[in-house]
Amino acid sequence: MTGNSDATIQGFGLGLRTPHYQDFLTGTVPVDFVEVISENFMIDGGKPRHILDQIRERHPVALHGVSMSVGSADGLDHGYLHRLKALADHLDPLFVSDHLCWTRIEGFNSHDLLPLPYTDEALDIVCANIALAQDVLQRTMLIENPSTYLQFTADSMTEWQFLDAMCDRTGCALLLDVNNIYVGAVNHGFDPIAYLDGVPADRVRQIHLAGHSQGKDRLIDTHDQPVPPSVWALYADACRRIGPVATMIERDDDIPPLAELLAELDIARSLASDDRKAAA
Amino acid sequence: MSLSAMQRDFRGWLIDAPVSMAEWVDADARAGLAVYHNAYRVQLVDCLRDTFEKTLLWLGNDEFIDAARAHIESTPPHGWTLGVYGDGFAHTLAELYPNDPEVAELAWLDCALSRAFEGPDAAPVSPERLVAVDWDNAGLLFTPTMQIAVARTNAGAIWSALSAQDDPPMAAILPEPGAMLVWRQDFTPCFRTVQAIETFALEHIVAGATFGALCLALIERCGEEIGVVEAGALLGQWIGDGLITAISLYGQQPTAQR
Numbered sequence: 001m002t003g004n005s006d007a008t009i010q011g012f013g014l015g016l017r018t019p020h021y022q023d024f025l026t027g028t029v030p031v032d033f034v035e036v037i038s039e040n041f042m043i044d045g046g047k048p049r050h051i052l053d054q055i056r057e058r059h060p061v062a063l064h065g066v067s068m069s070v071g072s073a074d075g076l077d078h079g080y081l082h083r084l085k086a087l088a089d090h091l092d093p094l095f096v097s098d099h100l101c102w103t104r105i106e107g108f109n110s111h112d113l114l115p116l117p118y119t120d121e122a123l124d125i126v127c128a129n130i131a132l133a134q135d136v137l138q139r140t141m142l143i144e145n146p147s148t149y150l151q152f153t154a155d156s157m158t159e160w161q162f163l164d165a166m167c168d169r170t171g172c173a174l175l176l177d178v179n180n181i182y183v184g185a186v187n188h189g190f191d192p193i194a195y196l197d198g199v200p201a202d203r204v205r206q207i208h209l210a211g212h213s214q215g216k217d218r219l220i221d222t223h224d225q226p227v228p229p230s231v232w233a234l235y236a237d238a239c240r241r242i243g244p245v246a247t248m249i250e251r252d253d254d255i256p257p258l259a260e261l262l263a264e265l266d267i268a269r270s271l272a273s274d275d276r277k278a279a280a
Numbered sequence: 281m282s283l284s285a286m287q288r289d290f291r292g293w294l295i296d297a298p299v300s301m302a303e304w305v306d307a308d309a310r311a312g313l314a315v316y317h318n319a320y321r322v323q324l325v326d327c328l329r330d331t332f333e334k335t336l337l338w339l340g341n342d343e344f345i346d347a348a349r350a351h352i353e354s355t356p357p358h359g360w361t362l363g364v365y366g367d368g369f370a371h372t373l374a375e376l377y378p379n380d381p382e383v384a385e386l387a388w389l390d391c392a393l394s395r396a397f398e399g400p401d402a403a404p405v406s407p408e409r410l411v412a413v414d415w416d417n418a419g420l421l422f423t424p425t426m427q428i429a430v431a432r433t434n435a436g437a438i439w440s441a442l443s444a445q446d447d448p449p450m451a452a453i454l455p456e457p458g459a460m461l462v463w464r465q466d467f468t469p470c471f472r473t474v475q476a477i478e479t480f481a482l483e484h485i486v487a488g489a490t491f492g493a494l495c496l497a498l499i500e501r502c503g504e505e506i507g508v509v510e511a512g513a514l515l516g517q518w519i520g521d522g523l524i525t526a527i528s529l530y531g532q533q534p535t536a537q538r
Contacts, residue, residue, distance in 0.1 A: 039360070039361055039362075042361070043361075043363070043398040044398060044399050044400040044401075044424075045398065045399060045400045045401035046397050046398040046399060046401070046464065046467060047397070047467035048398060049398075049401075050467065067360040067361070071283075072287070073282075073283040073284035073287050074284060077360055079360075080360045102287060104360070105284070105287040105288060105290075105291050106288065106291075107358050108291050108295075108356050108357070108358065109357045109358055109359060109360055110291070110294060110320055110357070111320070111323050111324065111327075111357055111362055111365075112316060112319050112320050112323055114287075114290060114316060115312075115316075116283075117283070117286065117304070119283075121282070121283050122283050125283055148312070149311070149312035149313075149315040149316060150305055150308075150309035150311075150312025150313060150315075150316075151305070151309065151312075152286075152304055152305055152309075153304065153305060153306055154304070187312070215315060216311070216314075217311035217312075217314075217315075218311055218312060218315055220315065
């Protein structure tokens with residue numbers, strides 16, 4: 001397998017969002033990489049692609065998808081895969097990632113990251129789909145642990161056991177979303193430290209940090225808040241177990257001025273640095 | 281337990297089909313199911329709000345949300361990109377507002393401009409390319425972002441007023457149906473309302489007629505003097521608008537500049 005995802009790339013980045021385009025185009029933004037939503041740029045042309053090309057000249061770019069649907073029982077969309085490959089070949093991204101979820105069945109596309117049962121059958125399907133994606137893309141995929149709001153009665157393993165087996169069977173890497181672990185732990189009552197201990201640390205290539213909101217009965221992964229103290233604490237635990245990997249903050253709604261996100265990124269740098277000092 | 285059976289039931293549950301999720305989750309999952317049920321709709325409503333900004337202003341928030349929900353119930357999304365979800369919304373609005381045809385035309389315009397924004401790049405023909413063209417045998421290739429639709433109403437004027445944050449005119453039926461022409465110049469989507477004669481000419485060129493054949497068709501329609509003048513004026517307008525991306529001689533395949 002080729003592609004940068006096999007290399008360990010460290011550093012701190014941000015999700016590239018429209019309100020900050022001008023900052024990235026005209027100034028020097030102190031980030032090591034930016035991450036974009038793949039589908040927003042899997043288009044024929046126009047200004048978004050032009051802007052991304054300009055930013056790519058200044059910063060490494062990670063591609064983060066939401067529509068691959070590696071959990072679809074009826075397989076992957078080949079048209080989608082080939083569009084993603086064209087974009088990846090053009091950008092030479094740091095990573096190509098998507099989520100452990102399903103969005104599509106029989107032509108219906110929910111445009112939401114829907115949960116999977118953690119069963120042997122689902123594992124077989126997910127692994128076959130990831131293998132196909134990696135074969136077409138000729139890159140190691142990063143798969144992100146999802147935020148989930150329900151569990152299935154058929155579950156026969158934990159989410160972290162599922163991720164471990166998935167990495168083992170496909171050779172894929174992990175994008176570990178610390179906020180998603182926290183949201184899942186609160187919603188389903190599992191121990192987030194057991195989760196961190198259970199995932200294969202040597203397969204984690206990237207970490208996501210984000211905020212969440214309290215819904216009526218569940219924590220919701222809204223990406224519309226600063227990273228809360230509970231997630232920072234879990235990130236510190238993750239750093240101790242995983243060591244230095246590329247880390248970034250996702251903010252998709254109520255997007256603040258860039259300076260606020262950079263200040264949050266400094267907190268991540270500080271926590272990761274503390275871990276390195278402690279380990280020295 | 282079959283993953284495909286679960287996913288079919290989950291889809292049915294999301295779109296309010298008469299299915300039960302009891303085979304897959306226990307009662308504790310009811311709150312979680314509600315989160316997904318709501319998120320599915322919120323995402324699609326947000327997509328329609330983003331794409332149909334002027335239609336939203338024209339209808340007002342409450343009516344727009346009602347129309348969006350009606351569309352979501354009748355038209356589940358199929359494409360992997362949300363960018364195409366709005367494609368059928370104008371049709372839904374035409375059914376919801378049969379006596380207000382400007383609503384669907386506004387929606388078509390919103391959608392066409394949105395699609396043009398991220399359509400294929402194609403540079404207009406350079407002025408040097410226009411020198412010494414054998415116009416009688418010239419084939420014209422329009423920009424791939426060009427879209428055209430019939431206009432029965434003054435939706436174009438309404439859209440422009442809303443865009444300029446001016447008071448929009450009252451909706452009105454045009455004395456003679458025309459068309460709305462949408463394309464992208466550089467990175468900016470744009471549109472203009474065109475008369476029936478230009479629609480006639482555009483359709484001829486799109487169907488593969490050479491410019492010479494178009495001249496003959498316009499002469500037949502308008503008479504020799506007016507037909508020739510119209511053909512020249514339209515060609516000048518199309519070049520000025522950046523609509524023409526390639527010119528070929530009859531029998532050659534036009535090659536677009538990129």
